[in-house]
Amino acid sequence: MTLPIAGQTDAGKAAEATVSDVVIRFAGDSGDGMQLTGTQFTNTSALIGNDLSTLPDFPAEIRAPAGTLPGVSAFQVRIADHDIHTPGDAPDVLVAMNPAALKANLRDLRDNGVIIVNTDEFTPRNLKRAGYESNPLEDDSLNAFRLYQVALTTMTRRALEESELDVRSKDRCKNFLALGMIYWLFSRPLEPTIDWLRVKFRRRPEIAEANVKVMKAGWNFCDITDAFQVRYDVEPAKLEPGTYRSIHGNSALAIGLVAASRRSGLPLFLGAYPITPASDVLHELATYKHFGVTTYQAEDEIAAVCSAIGASFGGALGVSCSSGPGIALKAEGINLAVMVELPLVICDIQRGGPSTGLPTKTEQADLLQVMFGRNNESPVPVIAASSPADCFDTALEAVRLATHYMTPVVLLSDGYIANGAEPWRIPEVEDLPDLRVDFHQEAEGFMPYMRNQETLARPWAIPGTPGLEHRIGGLEKEDVTGNVNYEPENHDHMVRLRAEKVARIANEIPEIEVEGPQSGKLLVLGWGSTLGAITGAVNQAWADGLTVSRAHLKHLNPFPRNLGDVLDRFERVLVPEMNLGQLALLLRARYLKDIETYSKVEGKPFTRDEILHRIQQMAGA
Amino acid sequence: MPTTEATPLTRKDFQSDQEVRWCPGCGDYAILSAVQQVFPELGIPREKFVIVSGIGCSSRFPYYMNTYGFHSIHGRAPAVATGIKMTRPDLDVWVVTGDGDALSIGGNHLIHTLRRNVNVKILLFNNRVYGLTKGQYSPTSELGKRTKSTPHGSVDFPFNPLNIAIGAGATFVARSVDIFMPHLKEVLKRAAAHKGSAFVEVMQNCNIYNDKAFGALTDKENRQQNGLYLEHGKPLVFGDNQDKGLRFTGTDFEVIELGNGKTADDCLVWDEKHANPSLAFQMASISTGDGLGDFPVPLGVLRAIDAPTYDAGVIDQIDELTTARPQTLDQLIHGTDTWTVDAGGSVHRGAN
Structure with a gap:
């Protein structure tokens, strides 16, 4: 929404205006602490009770040359007093710590939006680095916006005049000056951030106090001067009763895996190799050793998956986590798990590609890789998380499928929801699915490849169990006995059996539900992280009086059993995907139904309006 | 088990x-x-x-x-x-x-x-x-x-x-x-x-x-x-009749014939x-x-x-931390910063 310029005024004070929804983008050099600043604003807003959604956007380089466009790191957060689904299409407020940050982000800013710039950084040298021929603060190029020029660096140094920190350390506090101003502008309390700083820097209290001081200086600057004529508030959202926290996708995934470990009684083993944007799952699980979690930073992606398979053989919950390039390396290992029929969860936090591609940007283009990127007939269940908080439930579902069907399972997430955050209504532990697992114990009649007649799962017989000594491996297995077998009929039978086992999962996963009319002209069908943008767009389309339905897939292999029927009930089916139409390809092949793809592969998620416009074109009068 | x-x-x-x-x-x-x-x-x-x-x-x-x-x-x-x-x-x-x-x-x-x-x-x-x-x-x-x-x-x-x-x-x-x-x-x-x-x-x-x-x-x-x-x-002795040995010169190994005053004592142990x-x-x-x-x-x-x-190193850390930092799954899921929305829609910091 556009921030109002006027509001209620008390004499001598800034006007106050309540807005229902605001999008703020913090942008600066990758060393300026923009991710941290944005995260603090997010957490504080969460504690106030706003609904929120975030979109971090940072370069792959840790510290690209200062002041350049490739070095710009940004964090967008949207807060609202109502249910929201995306981090917002266009910022209402842009905090630009230098000319490059202004230049890289200006085109996204809403007309009449607020810009706060650090004038100290608008030097001829920095302007040149950012590619400005003239100073945008002095020419008329920013006339369409409400520009606030603040000497952030100077003010920070002044606030810390008495501090004994060196100048460099003082300057590093300037993001908290900006944060203090934004807190004032949006009527947020400082206490949550002060508490956080004092815990974070408990061993270096001088750093904590310097940041506190600077943040307060930013707040006071706004409060005392008439820098801003209007001050805004965003009231709490009317969320369902319950206890909430703000959570990132990778964090929800890590906690979900621990929850699954507890609910299954299986110790969690994560084999991983650092890779963006999946490493945070390793980092977070490494702090959960007190839950019996073993994390193993292996020598490479292959060792990561193979160690997880070894752990599963021994009776642990084997998990490996990576992104596209790492998943490619794990292919042979995943196939081994297909053949030996052991539980294994592979998390693919997708990023832009091919090859090294765009490590810090998002994409949904690994769907076909995880479906088919292995030699021969290699059926693997695939599920996808649709939002940061949904990563928690998806982790539990992946573990359920893996242990119930004795199979590797791929869980797809992506950089957008992995690094994005949203409020999460915390579930009751006793409401989480019961994932208890029984290891096979009975030696009498035991065969390693005998099967549960319903699920076709083979028994999980772990080493250390007397009388169940057996051998498994990658060579083709004889049905039931599990002995090595090269007979043509047996091979044909086993290939079909492995496929059937995965296909039967469709018998007990939920049917896909359609929101809106159950049949008609247009269905928007999504999967994974497009949920927010699609939901926002369809809701708006309904508000605009358009007739459109939507549905979202969590299970991508196998599909829900009613999916074919659902597709047949609509004249047109639109699938927005951050790839060139991978789900559409699967749907056409499976259901012989024409599917219309809406592709976007810019390393950025769909905006609500992009999808809305497409719906308007297709369903408009 | x-x-x-x-x-x-x-x-x-x-x-x-x-x-x-x-x-x-x-x-x-x-x-x-x-x-x-x-x-x-x-x-x-x-x-x-x-x-x-x-x-x-x-x-x-x-x-x-x-x-x-x-x-x-x-x-x-x-x-x-x-x-x-x-x-x-x-x-x-x-x-x-x-x-x-x-x-x-x-x-x-x-x-x-x-x-x-x-x-x-x-x-x-x-x-x-x-x-x-x-x-x-x-x-x-x-x-x-x-x-x-x-x-x-x-x-x-x-x-x-x-x-x-x-x-x-x-x-x-x-x-x-x-x-x-x-x-x-x-x-x-x-x-x-x-x-x-x-x-x-x-x-x-x-x-x-x-x-x-x-x-x-x-x-x-x-x-x-x-x-x-x-x-x-034991000294480095070999050969059909244990008649050869290896001594270390300080930089290299060297084969020596035993006998003629040279014994196993001249070989590296x-x-x-x-x-x-x-x-x-x-x-x-x-x-x-x-x-x-x-x-x-x-x-x-x-x-x-x-x-x-x-x-053993990995398992020791797990054992030590499991004892030192007991935490329930509920506590883990809640994390450190929560807020609660009550039935009337009002919001307060912390859990119920």
Whole structure:
């Protein structure tokens, strides 16, 4: 929404205006602490009770040359007093710590939006680095916006005049000056951030106090001067009763895996190799050793998956986590798990590609890789998380499928929801699915490849169990006995059996539900992280009086059993995907139904309006 | 988890019902037999053994052992074994691999398993050729090796497996020979008793693709002449009549003829526990068994030092933190910053 310029005024004070929804983008050099600043604003807003959604956007380089466009790191957060689904299409407020940050982000800013710039950084040298021929603060190029020029660096140094920190350390506090101003502008309390700083820097209290001081200086600057004529508030959202926290996708995934470990009684083993944007799952699980979690930073992606398979053989919950390039390396290992029929969860936090591609940007283009990127007939269940908080439930579902069907399972997430955050209504532990697992114990009649007649799962017989000594491996297995077998009929039978086992999962996963009319002209069908943008767009389309339905897939292999029927009930089916139409390809092949793809592969998620416009074109009068 | 009573086990208990399918005359038969004889003597219940292998002739080994077994994928056995041992320290985990599996496609996993000192035993059957793929040269093949893939002779230098292991920081490094049964069994027992990664190179004959690769050592007439049987605390004496010795000049090993005033006292006393691995590295380098050279082929234990194991380190941290930081799943899920929306829609910081 556009921030109002006027509001209620008390004499001598800034006007106050309540807005229902605001999008703020913090942008600066990758060393300026923009991710941290944005995260603090997010957490504080969460504690106030706003609904929120975030979109971090940072370069792959840790510290690209200062002041350049490739070095710009940004964090967008949207807060609202109502249910929201995306981090917002266009910022209402842009905090630009230098000319490059202004230049890289200006085109996204809403007309009449607020810009706060650090004038100290608008030097001829920095302007040149950012590619400005003239100073945008002095020419008329920013006339369409409400520009606030603040000497952030100077003010920070002044606030810390008495501090004994060196100048460099003082300057590093300037993001908290900006944060203090934004807190004032949006009527947020400082206490949550002060508490956080004092815990974070408990061993270096001088750093904590310097940041506190600077943040307060930013707040006071706004409060005392008439820098801003209007001050805004965003009231709490009317969320369902319950206890909430703000959570990132990778964090929800890590906690979900621990929850699954507890609910299954299986110790969690994560084999991983650092890779963006999946490493945070390793980092977070490494702090959960007190839950019996073993994390193993292996020598490479292959060792990561193979160690997880070894752990599963021994009776642990084997998990490996990576992104596209790492998943490619794990292919042979995943196939081994297909053949030996052991539980294994592979998390693919997708990023832009091919090859090294765009490590810090998002994409949904690994769907076909995880479906088919292995030699021969290699059926693997695939599920996808649709939002940061949904990563928690998806982790539990992946573990359920893996242990119930004795199979590797791929869980797809992506950089957008992995690094994005949203409020999460915390579930009751006793409401989480019961994932208890029984290891096979009975030696009498035991065969390693005998099967549960319903699920076709083979028994999980772990080493250390007397009388169940057996051998498994990658060579083709004889049905039931599990002995090595090269007979043509047996091979044909086993290939079909492995496929059937995965296909039967469709018998007990939920049917896909359609929101809106159950049949008609247009269905928007999504999967994974497009949920927010699609939901926002369809809701708006309904508000605009358009007739459109939507549905979202969590299970991508196998599909829900009613999916074919659902597709047949609509004249047109639109699938927005951050790839060139991978789900559409699967749907056409499976259901012989024409599917219309809406592709976007810019390393950025769909905006609500992009999808809305497409719906308007297709369903408009 | 239940375990069987420690009833005495026999060799037969470790023979599986699967038909052994190595070529007649393959050195692997002898190694299988040695392992099946040694395992019952270790006092470990049969169900506690896990044998993990990769790909290659040697890697069919698990199928023939009546223990838990995992025939994994090419080169990755040490990684699979590491995952098993980290989560199941109660198991006795053995890796069986070959020169291609361990030193070519799986080189990375081998060195990292050794440097971490994961408590697994690694038996590398070195026949200096790819057998299962029908006779290409391997990373241990001698320079100039003519094979199907090197018809004009290989032009790359081979690895010495012992030096790879020592260089990677292995805490136990030994070598034996497929057909030297008593020696092989003794080395296997030493490996089994070692706490940490135990690396054993077994010189193994592939009578189809690389027959007599170690003939200079293994032919009956050569065994004493060309084998140097290392024993901790004993002088380095060898030869048909124990008439030769090795002394260390300070920079190199040197063969000396005993007699004429020279005795075993002039020879270096072997110290497998020496903290510095340099001497073991140098010992490994004196001969790889290529042929009759000036130096004998060192056999037995080159290095055996005490060091903390990786798996124990990992498990200790978990145990310590589990006691020190008790937390419920509910607490974990809540995290540190929560807010509560009550039925009336009002919001307050913290949980209910």
